[in-house]
Amino acid sequence: LRKALVEPVESLFDAAGQTTWASIESLYKRETQAILPEVFKALSGFEMGSEFSEEMVSKLRDYGQSIVENKAKEEASKILMHMKERFTVVFSHDKDSMPRTWTGKEDVRAIAKEARSAVQDSRLSNMMTNNISLCFIVKCSYTYIAGSQTSVCISRHSLG
Secondary structure, three states: OHHHHHHHHHHHHHHOOOOHHHHHHHHHHHHHHHHHHHHHHHHHOOOOOHHHHHHHHHHHHHHHHHHHHHHHHHHHHHHHHHHHHHHHHHHHEOOOOOEOOOOOOOOHHHHHHHHHHHHHHOHHHHHHHHHOOOOOOOOEEEEEEOOEEEEEEOOHHHOO
16 A cells, blocks of 8 residues: 555645645545455454454554545645745756856846745745645644745645
């Protein structure tokens, strides 16, 4: 399950778009369902009640969810760094992606505004502003990014 979730979830975060969370939820459900027959087959060799089997399935789903949650937290912690990198690249390079030569005649405010705009238009910013309310766990934790509070809420029932 870990192998089936980690790399695809990372790829979905790298592509970060409007459908990132729907895609992750779909992946989680598909991969969890795909592994259940193997679990049932392995459990069938033991004489145990259906309650125990249901508990094992529940633990498997919780494990899959924890993989997604950990990746989400890991990616959320990287957003600010990626945004700073994007700003620096746009600020220090001209429109042709050549390193900017500073002569003292540049409009630094306009260049900084352009760099901020590029960060806001980036996929990372879209992920942060549109999808950072990660709707996967019931509890909410708060991450402070550059002095602003961003709620990271992941509801368990949305993955069940």
